[in-house]
Amino acid sequence: MSSATDALNRVFGYPSFRGQQGDIVDHVIDGGDALVLMPTGGGKSLCYQIPALVRPGTGVVVSPLIALMQDQVDALRTVGVRAGFLNSSQDLDERRVVEAEFLAGELDLLYVAPEGLGTAGVQRLLDRGKISLFAIDEAHCVAQWGHDFRPDYLALSMLHERWPDVPRIALTATATPATRDEIAERLQLTEARHFTASFDRPNIQYRIVGKNSPSRQLLELLRSEHAGDSGIVYCLSRASVEKHAEFLSQNGIPALPYHAGLDARTRFTNQSRFLREDGLVMVATIAFGMGIDKPDVRFVAHLDLPKSLEGYYQETGRAGRDGLPSTAWLAYGLQDVMQQRKMIESSDGDLAFRRNAGQHLEAMLALCESVTCRRAQILSYFGQPSETACGNCDTCLTPPSSWDGTVPAQKLLSTVVRLQKERGQKFGAGQSIDILLGKRTDKVSRFRHDELSVFGIGADLKETEWRGVVRQLLAGGFLAVEGEYGTIALTPRSAEILKGERKVMMRREVPSPRTSSSRSGSATGKPPAAAPADLSPEGADLFERLRAWRGATAKEQSVPAYVIFHDATLRAIAALAPQTLDQLGTVSGVGQSKLTKFGDQVLATVRGEAVPESSAEAPALLPSADPALSTRSAVPASPARSAASAAPARSAAPARTSRSQAAAAGPSRSGRSQPAVAGPDDAIPLPPEPDFDEDSGAYEF
The missing domain is CATH 1.10.10.10 (Winged helix-like DNA-binding domain superfamily/Winged helix DNA-binding domain)
Incomplete structure (x- = not known):
């Protein structure tokens, strides 16, 4: 067994890599550069985490959103990986702790923002340590004509110049062939090996409906098919976000708003609640969602037309990261077309910009007006033509006539x-x-x-x-x-x-289908979500007890429930009903680290006994003492529900405890204060959006 597969098996309990993951991991371990295109939920993080753990040194991960680094580091520490981050939320002493760990070789992975990596101080720090690799996440942000362009990414070409012997891996879930070429050129990865996985997300059902009272249409969708589910609703303007968040809340759907007009603390609080609580609906502008690693998002709804097919694909890809049936729903009407055309024509951009924006819009409109398979059209746009219809989009399930x-x-x-x-x-x-x-x-x-x-x-x-x-x-x-x-x-x-x-x-418009949200789902239109339909009555009861235990443990450690165990793992445990740690260790998704931390508690839950205290030390946590985070009056917490996600893998943690892990336990365990965490000022920065005029029904730009 290779060291990479051994790490995958021992820590996460998964027997093998999926798809091209193994080839990518081996290539980077051998020192090769790579450009990886893999859909959301396909396990991209595994492709750099395993090489970083196998190669000597620390893997440096460039991540665009510092507000989400805490969750990434928490998840890694939970499985025993020595991880840390450097960003603007930390004070000088806290940065020094992480810097000392890096220089001492006590970090497997170090997360930094692109703007931080561009500073002389961080570059000098990296010069003094040993770097195993550079991972550039969300690499499409370097594409100047792309939907998520970030100027700081352009400076990342210096990685090759300053550290020419360190392998680099750039990863994205969204890129046309032209965008891939631009990524390779701007990041100096023209000689890198390209790995392109299928862009197909078979568990997502694509549906586009005629817009007619969109608020009521959305409410009907959620009540009939996604009651109690977590989801994201995208709107073009902040006024529309507020309107629909309030509308859903008034109609019994727990919903939170997120847009640039909210103060940073409110955005941070709402973002944190969405990640940690189950059954919440986030109503947001389209800038929300990048890097959101929440596997059990059961639906993504658009109440306004996305500007491009790339944006639509990436936004809808935030649903169903766990592989379970999910819905991508878009309400589309005449006003959408007119507003998008108007936005392009009135833009201050030059002719090339308007032409590019027009081409992106044409592709999006072609998808909306198509009478053929939606999925096949999406795959064709990304350079992966399909000759067969998917059988799981609205045009396949209820073919429209022309x-x-x-x-x-x-x-x-x-x-x-x-x-x-x-x-x-x-x-x-x-x-x-x-x-x-x-x-x-x-x-x-x-x-x-x-x-x-x-x-x-x-x-x-x-x-x-x-x-x-x-x-x-x-x-x-x-x-x-x-x-x-x-x-x-x-x-x-x-x-x-x-x-x-x-x-x-x-x-010719046809009624919206209410059918399965997956190619193998039920015919009722209600995604099976976490329902353990494959379990016996006794197994189903055990599954619910395990979920209750997981929810309590996650709350105690202030981490999302899926960080403890995914639903797929709990279902497997419920089916096996293990009586010993050795038996529990055979379950897919139970690695050595989690077996040690949670094994006795899981076995006690299986046996129906009193659950002993966990041996796990809580990772560095978001500040639950913050009154903004403890407020629960606006939206009631929903019953716990989480779902299994594609398995990233980490190596087993060394026996010694690093400075950050000791600090992570908090004063009650280590006598040291907690390290810094992302604060309210680190909520995702959003660009200004157009305002919606309720009287005229138009957007003001």
Whole structure:
């Protein structure tokens, strides 16, 4: 057995690597550079953690979000890995403790932010120690045309120049072929070996529905399919975030808001609660979520259209990291198309920027309007074409029909022509639809649009159908959005339809399917989540007792429940009902470190006996004494539920205790104060978002 596989087996209790993990690990252990593209939940962290533990020295991990470093380090320490971090949340004494550990060779992994790595002080520190590798997480942040560009990542090319003999591994879950090339070029990884896993997330069901009272549509989704589940709801503006968080809370769904308009302490508190409590819904702007390692997110819902397919894929990928059935749900309507077009046209960016943004939007609109398999279209976009339909998206489960929309398209375009040429006027889509339907509204009468020859010629279609026609013409580039008021206008392509040179086939809207959220799930549409359907009644009862024990232990140590054990491991324990530590050690997911820490407690729970105290020392914790974190009045805590995630692996910890581990136990155990932790000021920084005007129904940028 190789040292890498041995570490995987002894610490995490997993028998083997999955997919390309083994090849990546071996390549980096041998000193090779690597660019790894692997979907969220695929086990990317394993690809640098194992080499860092096998190679001599400390693995330096570049992570963009310091607010989440604490959770990453906590999880590693729980399984016995000597991990630490350096970031702006620490005072001088606390930094010195971590620096001393690094110089003494007492850290297996050291997490730093890209801006910190760019400082002379950190670089001099690294020069004095022994580095086993550099891992650049979220590597797509270096792509200047990407959806998560961060300028500090551009400076990471200096890693190769300053430490040429240290292997580097860059990892991302989202990158088109062009973005991969840009990552390799900007990080000087052109000679690195590329590893590309499948971008398919078979446990995620992709669903895109017509937007019609989105608040009620969302509530229906959560009540009927995701009651009690953790999830993320994305909105474009902070006003929409507040509105929908309040709406869900008023309707019995525990929800928290997250956006740049909230103060740092509130963002930090809400972020921490979402990570540590079960059954919460985070309503947030799209900047939230990068690095969120919460495996049991059962759904991701978008109430506004994402700007790109890359962003959509990454955001939806935060659901179902544990491999269990999950839902990616998007409500999409005419206003989304018009607002996105308007944002691009009114942008201060140069022509190249607007062209790039337009191309990203075209790909997103193509997915929304597709009549073929959503998953196949996503995979094709990322360079992995699929010849077969997935059977687990809305278009596969309830195939939409197409209809010949050529004549309606001609009527709509003719209306726009007559308004402009006969009256010298431009209006939004709503006015053209009212004219076609023959509605004598105040505006129609005031502008005498009832005298136009096209007035009332579209009465054969409903208003919702006409809105679908406009939306699909906008998506196809046959209509454009112009000016401050979002009026619609013809494009060069419009003439093809008006002259009868192009036939226009349109998607006919169908009811949203309520079916399985996985290819092997139930037919009820309710994901099985943590329900141990494969267990006997006795096993199911034991599973619930184990979850209760895990919840209490996690609360005692102020860590998320999944840091103790994942649901898959608890299910396996419940099925086996082990009576000895040796038997418990055979369960997948129970490594030597957790066997030592929690073994006696688990066996007592299995036997129905009083649970002894754990031998585990709590890792460095978020400051639970902070009154902001102890507030529970806004949203009630939900019953514990967690789920199994893809297994990252760590090596067994050396017998000696490092400075950070001694400090982590707190004064009651070691007599030393706790090391620094991420504080409220380290909540994820967010860019400003547009404001939503409730009266006009438009966004102000």
